[in-house]
Amino acid sequence: MFSELAKSRRFLIAALVLPLAAVIFVALRQSHPVNITGNSSQGGPSDVLTKMQEALAKDRALLSNYEHDQTKLRAEVIRRRKLHQDGQISQDQIKEAERDYITAVNRVYEMRHAVVETDIAITEAVLGEKVLRMPELPVNGYSETADLKRFNGASKWSLKDAPQVERYFAQTFGRDLPVTAMGQSDTHNRLGFDHHDSMDVALHPDSAEGKAFIDHLRKAGIPFIAFRKAVPGASTGPHIHVGRPSGRLVRH
Numbered sequence: 582m583f584s585e586l587a588k589s590r591r592f593l594i595a596a597l598v599l600p601l602a603a604v605i606f607v608a609l610r611q612s613h614p615v616n617i618t619g620n621s622s623q624g625g626p627s628d629v630l631t632k633m634q635e636a637l638a639k640d641r642a643l644l645s646n647y648e649h650d651q652t653k654l655r656a657e658v659i660r661r662r663k664l665h666q667d668g669q670i671s672q673d674q675i676k677e678a679e680r681d682y683i684t685a686v687n688r689v690y691e692m693r694h695a696v697v698e699t700d701i702a703i704t705e706a707v708l709g710e711k712v713l714r715m716p717e718l719p720v721n722g723y724s725e726t727a728d729l730k731r732f733n734g735a736s737k738w739s740l741k742d743a744p745q746v747e748r749y750f751a752q753t754f755g756r757d758l759p760v761t762a763m764g765q766s767d768t769h770n771r772l773g774f775d776h777h778d779s780m781d782v783a784l785h786p787d788s789a790e791g792k793a794f795i796d797h798l799r800k801a802g803i804p805f806i807a808f809r810k811a812v813p814g815a816s817t818g819p820h821i822h823v824g825r826p827s828g829r830l831v832r833h
Contacts, residue, residue: 630706647689703772732805732806743763746797758794761820764776764777769827773829780822780823781823795821
C-alpha cells in the first residue's frame with residue numbers, strides 16, 4: 582500500500598523537503614466581494630495587521646510541531662517495515678503507520694501553504710500602502726526601487742488570463758507556477774485589500790525564475806508589482822503580484 586500511495590503526485594510533492602516557495606501549487610478559493618460590511622468590531626487596519634502577525638507566529642510554531650510529528654511518523658514507517666521483513670509484525674501494522682504518516686504529510690503541506698499565503702498577504706498589505714502613495718505610472722511605464730518593481734502594462738488583465746502565464750512558466754521551468762493566492766481570499770478580506778482580480782506568485786523578483794517571469798509579463802503587457810523585501814515579522818514576503826495594485830476595500 583505504501584508504494585502505491587507514493588505514486589500519487591500530491592504525496593510525492595509533500596513528502597519531499599522543498600523550499601517553501603516551491604511548495605505552493607494549490608490555488609485558493611476565490612470570492613469576489615468588493616464591499617465588506619459589519620467590520621467595526623475588528624478595529625482599524627493596524628489592529629487587524631497586528632492580530633494577523635500574531636496569528637502567523639502561532640501558525641509557524643504549529644507548523645514546526647507538525648513537521649516534527651511527520652519526521653517521527655516517517656521513522657515509524659521505516660521501523661515497522663523492517664520489523665515486517667523480520668517477520669515480527671503483520672502487514673496491517675505497516676498500513677496503519679503509513680496512513681498516519683500520509684495524514685501528517687498532508688497536514689504539513691496545508692499548514693505550509695497557509696503560512697506562506699498569510700506571510701505574503703501581510704507583506705502586500707504593508708508595502709501596498711506605499712505603492713498606493715506613489716505617483717501613478719503611465720501606460721507601459723516601469724519603475725524600480727530597493728523595495729519593489731512595478732509595471733503598468735497596457736493589457737486588460739483579468740484572472741481569466743492566468744492559465745496563459747501558468748502555462749508559460751510550466752513549459753519554461755518544468756514545474757507549476759507557485760501561486761499562493763488566486764483572487765480574493767479570506768486573508769485579503771481581513772486585511773481590507775481588494776485582490777479580486779489579482780494573483781500572488783511566490784517567486785523572489787531577483788531570482789532567475791523571478792526575473793524570467795517578470796520579463797514575460799512585461800513582454801505580454803501584463804501589469805505587476807514585484808515585492809523584493811519582506812516586512813518585520815515576515816520571512817517569505819518577497820513575491821510577484823500579477824494585476825493592478827490592490828486598493829482598499831470599500832466598507833459600509
